[in-house]
Amino acid sequence: YVLTQPPSVSVAPGQTATITCGGNNIGSKSVHWYQQKPGQAPVLVVYDDRDRPSGIPERFSGSNSGDTATLTISRVEAGDEADYYCHVWDSSSDHVFGTGTKVSVL
Amino acid sequence: QLQLQESGPGLVKSSETLSLTCNVSGGSVSSSTNYWGWLRQSPGEGLEWIASVSYSGTTYYTMSLKSRVSISLDTSKNQFSLRLTSVTAADTAVYYCAHSSGYYADSFDPWGQGTLVTVSS
Numbered sequence A: 001y002v003l004t005q006p007p008s009v010s011v012a013p014g015q016t017a018t019i020t021c022g023g024n025n026i027g028s029k030s031v032h033w034y035q036q037k038p039g040q041a042p043v044l045v046v047y048d049d050r051d052r053p054s055g056i057p058e059r060f061s062g063s064n065s066g067d068t069a070t071l072t073i074s075r076v077e078a079g080d081e082a083d084y085y086c087h088v089w090d091s092s093s094d095h096v097f098g099t100g101t102k103v104s105v106l
Numbered sequence B: 001q002l003q004l005q006e007s008g009p010g011l012v013k014s015s016e017t018l019s020l021t022c023n024v025s026g027g028s029v030s031s032s033t034n035y036w037g038w039l040r041q042s043p044g045e046g047l048e049w050i051a052s053v054s055y056s057g058t059t060y061y062t063m064s065l066k067s068r069v070s071i072s073l074d075t076s077k078n079q080f081s082l083r084l085t086s087v088t089a090a091d092t093a094v095y096y097c098a099h100s101s102g103y104y105a106d107s108f109d110p111w112g113q114g115t116l117v118t119v120s121s
Helices: none
Strands: A008-011 A017-022 A032-036 A043-046 A060-065 A068-073 A082-090 A094-097 A101-105 B003-007 B011-013 B018-025 B035-041 B047-054 B059-061 B069-074 B079-084 B093-100 B108-111 B115-120
Touching (some): A008 A017, B047 B079
Parallel strands (some): A008 A101
Antiparallel strands (some): A017 A068, A032 A043, B003 B018
């Protein structure tokens, strides 16, 4: 099972960043999203498609339907600059991670 | 607050065995619904799941490494471990341990800070 993400997304501060994660019928799976800053471990920002762990700002939201899951970061801040990975569990491939998207804040 | 910390040698010789331990604090490795996993990230690359173990000791492995990897739980020390045999340069990566609330569809949260393991020839 393959998850495809755009390599990079650029966004101006205060604007909205949209990161997609494409996979065959991904809408039938639970999708999780992680933020990874340089030299740091990944941090969970959205789980089960759209839920946020405690401490994660409401600016981070997720959706999942059809063949695409989406992580949306509203009112982007400089501190949101990081790599973002989607993750699902698939019965044939076990835990699968997306290729990662680098979010750059202009 | 659950915290995880990896430990182990940062340098392993090719063909030898990589052994890492993850110390867990703020929770018990044997509490029901707790699952524990190892993941890795090669330099400049994405994330790869390696193995998971349940609170009761049930193990799960990625197919690509199944013949070389083992994961185990040590409840007396509240930690879990990873062994990867016959390592090559392709096994050079940052290794992370992480917690999950289940195996099949659950996220990994939190993660340890990671430990870089370099395989040398």
